[in-house]
Amino acid sequence: MKKLLLLVPRKQKSSLYYQHLHLQHRKTLSYSSQPKWNSKTNVVITHPTLLILESCSSMRQLKQIQARMTLTALITHTFPLSRLLAFCALSDIGDIRHAHLLFRRFHHPNTFMWNTMIRGYRKAQFPTISFSFFLHMLRQGVPFDCRTFVFALKACERFPRASEGESVHCVVTKIGFRFELLVRNGLLHFYADRGWLEHAREVFDEMSHRDVVTWTTIIDGYASRDYPDEALGLFSLMLGSDVEPNEVTFIAVLSACSQKGDIGMGRYIHENVEKKNMRCSLSLRNALLDMYVKCGSLVAARELFDRMETRDVFSWTSMVNGYAKCGDLESARWFFDQTAHKNVVCWSAMIAGYSQNNKPKESLKLFHEMVAAGMVPGEHALVSMLSACGQLSYLDLGHWIHQYFVNGKRLSLNVTLENAIIDMYAKCGSIDAAAEVFGTMPERNLVSWNSMIAGYAANGRAKQAIKAFDQMIQMGFKPDGITFVSLLTACSHGGLISEGQEYFDTMERNYGIKPKKEHYACMIDLLGRTGLLEEAYKLITNMPMQPCEAAWGALLNACRMHGNIELATLSAHNLLSLDPEDSGIYVLLANICANERKWGDVKRVRSLMRNKGVKKVPGHSLIEIDGEFSEFLVAEESHPQSEEIYKVLDEIFLLSKLENRDCDYELVFNG
Known part of the structure; x- marks a missing residue:
C-alpha cells in the first residue's frame, strides 16, 4: 500500500x-x-x-x-x-x-480524474455528458485503464440504443484490452443488462479466465430474462469449474428455480448454504423463501419463515402470495394482517388472492382499504381489480379505473393492463368498448387476441370471433389451447356446426394442439345445442380421456333444451358421480322432468336430493345504485328497504297479470 x-x-x-x-x-x-x-x-x-x-x-x-x-x-x-x-x-x-469546475482547473488531468467525471455524470443521471468525457479521452489520447471502459459501459446502459456500447467494445478490441478480466466482465454485464443474451454469451464463451462475477453475471442475465433452463445449465457448468459460487450467484439461481419450478436444485442450494455455514443474508433467505413458495412447497417455506431471525415486508408478502395462490385465503389474510409495514406489493398480493379465488367482493373491499391507506395501486393491483369487476359485472367501476388510472396518465400503460381492460369490458357485456381498446393497442400478444375472441364468443358475436381469429393467424400469431376453447365456444353460441367441426379437426393437424377435455366439452355443447344429441353422446363416449363435468353438463343442458329425459337422466347420473354435492344438477334434472310432466320422476329427484342432504343454493342478484352495490337473495328480507321493494314487486306482478288478461281478451275477440 x-x-x-x-x-x-x-x-x-x-x-x-x-x-x-x-x-x-x-x-x-x-x-x-x-x-x-x-x-x-x-x-x-x-x-x-x-x-x-x-x-x-x-x-x-x-x-x-x-x-x-x-x-x-x-x-x-x-x-x-x-x-x-x-x-x-x-x-x-x-x-x-x-466537480466540473474543479476538473477544469487542471490542464492535464490524469486518468483517475477522467474516470471520476465519467462515473460522476453517470451517477447524476447525465449519461450523454458521461459518455462525452470518454470520447474526449479518446480524441486527446489520454491513457485508458480498465476502469475507464467499465464506467463508460455503465453510462451506455442508460442509452435507448446499443450503438454507444458497441463502439466501446470496438475500442476495447482495438487498443488491446479485450483480454482484461475486469473489462470483459463489464462488457458481459452491459449486454446481459440490455437483454442481448446472444452477445453476452459470445463474450462469455471467448473468455479464457472467469471469476465469480463472470459466472454470476451470465447466470443472472438469463434468469432475469425468463430463461431458467439456460441459467441452471450454466450454474451446473460453474459447479464443475474451479470457481465457487457466492451469495449473489445463489440468489440468481434461486430465481431461475422459481421460474422453472425446480425445487430439487433449490433444495440443493439451501443444503449447501447450511452445510458450509455460509453467511446467509436476509436477501438470500428471502430468495429461498420465494423459491419454496413458487415451487408450491408451503411446508418448507413456513419452516424457513419460522426460523428467520429477521424478516422484512418481502418475507411476509411471499407467505401471503403462497397461501393465496393455493387457495388458503384464511392463512394468507393472517400473514397479510400481521405484516407491519405493508407496501404496494403486499396489498396487491392479497387483492389478487381474493380475485383469483372467486372472492371478487373481498378483493374490491381490500382495494378501497388500500387506497384509503394512501397507497397508489400499481399494475398488478389494477389487473386484479379489473378481473374482479369482470366477475361481478361492475362496468361503472371498471370504466372508472380505465379512465382515472390509464387515460388519466396516472399509470404507464402496457399490454398486460390493456388485456385486463379488454377482458373486463367483454365480461361486463360492453364488447364494443373492448374492441375500441383492442383497436388502439400499439402492441398485442396472444393473450390480447384470445381475450378479444373470448369476448366476442361470450357476447354472441360468433362471426366477429372467427374474423378476429383469421386476422390473428394473418398477423403471424400461433394459437394455443385457450384460443380454440374461445373459438369453439363462439361456434357453439352461433350454431356454426360445420365451422366448429372444422376447427376441432384441424387443431392438432395444423397447429399441433391436441384436444383436451375442455375442447371436447365445447364440441359436445355445439352438437347438443343444435339438437344433435346422439352425435354429442357418441363423442362423449369416445373421448380419449375420462369425460369431465363440463362435458356431461353440456349434454345435460342440451337435453333440457330438446326434452330428452332418457339421455338427461344418464348425463345427470354421470355428473352426480363426479360432484354429488352440486344442487344445480338435481334442480336441472327435476326441471327437465317437470317440463315433460313426469311428476313421479320429479318427486324421485327431490327425494334423492333430500336424502343426501343437498340443499339448493339460493339464487341472488346484484344491483348498483349511486355507486353502491346491494345483493338480494331469494325470499330474504335483510335489506333495510325490503318492505318497499316487495310492495313494488307485488304491484309489478299485478300489472303483469292484468296485461296478460288484456292480451287474452284481445285474442278471444280477434278469434
Whole structure:
C-alpha cells in the first residue's frame, strides 16, 4: 500500500484552525442524517486537511476545506485535487457541477480524474455528458485503464440504443484490452443488462479466465430474462469449474428455480448454504423463501419463515402470495394482517388472492382499504381489480379505473393492463368498448387476441370471433389451447356446426394442439345445442380421456333444451358421480322432468336430493345504485328497504297479470 506523507503546517494559528474545523465537523455530524463519505483510496493519508476531507458531510464544509487547501497551495497537488473531485462527483451529497469546475482547473488531468467525471455524470443521471468525457479521452489520447471502459459501459446502459456500447467494445478490441478480466466482465454485464443474451454469451464463451462475477453475471442475465433452463445449465457448468459460487450467484439461481419450478436444485442450494455455514443474508433467505413458495412447497417455506431471525415486508408478502395462490385465503389474510409495514406489493398480493379465488367482493373491499391507506395501486393491483369487476359485472367501476388510472396518465400503460381492460369490458357485456381498446393497442400478444375472441364468443358475436381469429393467424400469431376453447365456444353460441367441426379437426393437424377435455366439452355443447344429441353422446363416449363435468353438463343442458329425459337422466347420473354435492344438477334434472310432466320422476329427484342432504343454493342478484352495490337473495328480507321493494314487486306482478288478461281478451275477440 502506498503511503503519502504530507507535512503539517507549523504555524500555531493553523493548528487552531484544524481544531475549530474538527469541532464544526462534529457538530455537523450530530445534526445531519447524511452518512459519512466513505471514499476508497489505496493511499494512507496523514495530512490533517485531507483527513477531514475524507469524512466530509456537506458541500458547505467541502468548500471551506477547498478554501483552506487553496490558501495553503495544497490544491495544486494532483492527489488532493483528485480527492476533492471525487467527493463532488461521487458522494450522495456532492455536486457534479462543482466537480466540473474543479476538473477544469487542471490542464492535464490524469486518468483517475477522467474516470471520476465519467462515473460522476453517470451517477447524476447525465449519461450523454458521461459518455462525452470518454470520447474526449479518446480524441486527446489520454491513457485508458480498465476502469475507464467499465464506467463508460455503465453510462451506455442508460442509452435507448446499443450503438454507444458497441463502439466501446470496438475500442476495447482495438487498443488491446479485450483480454482484461475486469473489462470483459463489464462488457458481459452491459449486454446481459440490455437483454442481448446472444452477445453476452459470445463474450462469455471467448473468455479464457472467469471469476465469480463472470459466472454470476451470465447466470443472472438469463434468469432475469425468463430463461431458467439456460441459467441452471450454466450454474451446473460453474459447479464443475474451479470457481465457487457466492451469495449473489445463489440468489440468481434461486430465481431461475422459481421460474422453472425446480425445487430439487433449490433444495440443493439451501443444503449447501447450511452445510458450509455460509453467511446467509436476509436477501438470500428471502430468495429461498420465494423459491419454496413458487415451487408450491408451503411446508418448507413456513419452516424457513419460522426460523428467520429477521424478516422484512418481502418475507411476509411471499407467505401471503403462497397461501393465496393455493387457495388458503384464511392463512394468507393472517400473514397479510400481521405484516407491519405493508407496501404496494403486499396489498396487491392479497387483492389478487381474493380475485383469483372467486372472492371478487373481498378483493374490491381490500382495494378501497388500500387506497384509503394512501397507497397508489400499481399494475398488478389494477389487473386484479379489473378481473374482479369482470366477475361481478361492475362496468361503472371498471370504466372508472380505465379512465382515472390509464387515460388519466396516472399509470404507464402496457399490454398486460390493456388485456385486463379488454377482458373486463367483454365480461361486463360492453364488447364494443373492448374492441375500441383492442383497436388502439400499439402492441398485442396472444393473450390480447384470445381475450378479444373470448369476448366476442361470450357476447354472441360468433362471426366477429372467427374474423378476429383469421386476422390473428394473418398477423403471424400461433394459437394455443385457450384460443380454440374461445373459438369453439363462439361456434357453439352461433350454431356454426360445420365451422366448429372444422376447427376441432384441424387443431392438432395444423397447429399441433391436441384436444383436451375442455375442447371436447365445447364440441359436445355445439352438437347438443343444435339438437344433435346422439352425435354429442357418441363423442362423449369416445373421448380419449375420462369425460369431465363440463362435458356431461353440456349434454345435460342440451337435453333440457330438446326434452330428452332418457339421455338427461344418464348425463345427470354421470355428473352426480363426479360432484354429488352440486344442487344445480338435481334442480336441472327435476326441471327437465317437470317440463315433460313426469311428476313421479320429479318427486324421485327431490327425494334423492333430500336424502343426501343437498340443499339448493339460493339464487341472488346484484344491483348498483349511486355507486353502491346491494345483493338480494331469494325470499330474504335483510335489506333495510325490503318492505318497499316487495310492495313494488307485488304491484309489478299485478300489472303483469292484468296485461296478460288484456292480451287474452284481445285474442278471444280477434278469434
